[in-house]
Amino acid sequence: xxxxxxxxxxxxxxxxxxxxxxxxxxxxxxxxxxxxxxxxxxxxxxxxxxxxxxxxxxxxxxxxxxxxxxxxxxxxxxxxxxxxxxxxxxxxxxxxxxxxxxxxxxxxxxxxxxxxxxxxxxxxxxxxxxxxxxxxxxxxxxxxxxxxxxxxxxxxxxxxxxxxxxxxxxxxxxxxxxxxxxxxxxxxxxxxxxxxxxxxxxxxxxxxxxxxxxxxxxxxxxxxxxxxxxxxxxxxxxxxxxxxxxxxxxxxxxxxxxxxxxxxxxxxxxxxxxxxxxxxxxxxxxxxxxxxxxxxxxxxxxxxxxxxxxxxxxxxxxxxxxxxxxxxxxxxxxxxxxxxxxxxxxxxxxxxxxxxxxxxxxxxxxxxxxxxxxxxxxxxxxxxxxx
DNA sequence: AGCGGAATCA
DNA sequence: TGATTCCGCT
Numbered sequence: 001x002x003x004x005x006x007x008x009x010x011x012x013x014x015x016x017x018x019x020x021x022x023x024x025x026x027x028x029x030x031x032x033x034x035x036x037x038x039x040x041x042x043x044x045x046x047x048x049x050x051x052x053x054x055x056x057x058x059x060x061x062x063x064x065x066x067x068x069x070x071x072x073x074x075x076x077x078x079x080x081x082x083x084x085x086x087x088x089x090x091x092x093x094x095x096x097x098x099x100x101x102x103x104x105x106x107x108x109x110x111x112x113x114x115x116x117x118x119x120x121x122x123x124x125x126x127x128x129x130x131x132x133x134x135x136x137x138x139x140x141x142x143x144x145x146x147x148x149x150x151x152x153x154x155x156x157x158x159x160x161x162x163x164x165x166x167x168x169x170x171x172x173x174x175x176x177x178x179x180x181x182x183x184x185x186x187x188x189x190x191x192x193x194x195x196x197x198x199x200x201x202x203x204x205x206x207x208x209x210x211x212x213x214x215x216x217x218x219x220x221x222x223x224x225x226x227x228x229x230x231x232x233x234x235x236x237x238x239x240x241x242x243x244x245x246x247x248x249x250x251x252x253x254x255x256x257x258x259x260x261x262x263x264x265x266x267x268x269x270x271x272x273x274x275x276x277x278x279x280x281x282x283x284x285x286x287x288x289x290x291x292x293x294x295x296x297x298x299x300x301x302x303x304x305x306x307x308x309x310x311x312x313x314x315x316x317x318x319x320x321x322x323x324x325x326x327x328x329x330x331x332x333x334x335x336x337x338x339x340x341x342x343x344x345x346x347x348x349x350x351x352x353x354x355x356x357x358x359x360x361x362x363x364x365x366x367x368x369x370x371x372x373x374x375x376x377x378x379x380x381x382x383x384x385x386x387x
Numbered sequence: 388a389g390c391g392g393a394a395t396c397a
Numbered sequence: 398t399g400a401t402t403c404c405g406c407t
Contacts, residue, residue, distance in 0.1 A: 091400055
């Protein structure tokens, strides 16, 4: 029998977890594993799939298939042989107020994680860092993960988040996207398009990768990953509250809705296109997102009944042919061809069959100077290390 | 089954 | 603080 211990920190550059994710660091009993963490741990392991598993099609939702067994496992971990589901469920109910979990009403033994509070902040290269992490690329880990961050928790969270983002992107572009699941293997038109979705670009860095001062700067080599000049502010970098000697996570200046929208997730091609407002970039972005997409999807392991949208037919090929995103530079002339852009945009939207909501329509300014107007990087809201 | 108050523990 | 234990209630 062993009693587990939780990591001391959940902080990672470019990623702000919900408040609850930091509790392990702040509480005196933090060295003891927490129940939500244990649940995630079980959910991640294939051997416990018959005991507890993600609910298919519902992001963050899981079903305890064998309550007694889960309670027994939890009791074993905490050295509490008298543990039972009644007690375990009481502990789970304490998470309701903390917004860590909530109950799925009407479904027995079904709960849902509030992963929606997971916040990705704009951070150059974050997409690649995520991928590196998801890939288990040890070569990058030293630079990617601060000591103390437990990779499994982060991977699990990222994967869940990514899967959700993929799914939502797929849904938005393909009205019957979920049908694709059952059509796996058949090369339907929908499937073909689904493969082109920018699946792993959920953090948006493919679109804003190194976008500073209204100009694109993508890394040409992997060494740029750790180049300080690629950080949001030259000479300054994102840092943990501890490093910055600032108040705790709950008092962090979090993203505004602006950065939230651009930095979080769930940007369809349509939205990216709007953000960029730059037809000339589109094809090159697609190249970039396509390769990222393949790379990202291939990293998704079969995790219980998690909603995995599209299989990777070219996974092996992608593994061997993946290149870091290309350097993309806006064509200055095209920034001012507003009328032409408008008709191209129209064609583009028609082609991908995405209805454009009125609230997201272009404004005049973005037509005239799309890249400048979009300003996806709102660095003033970042947590900055004092210079 | 699920909820939440209360006391208690580590 | 984050459970654990107990229990009455719906």
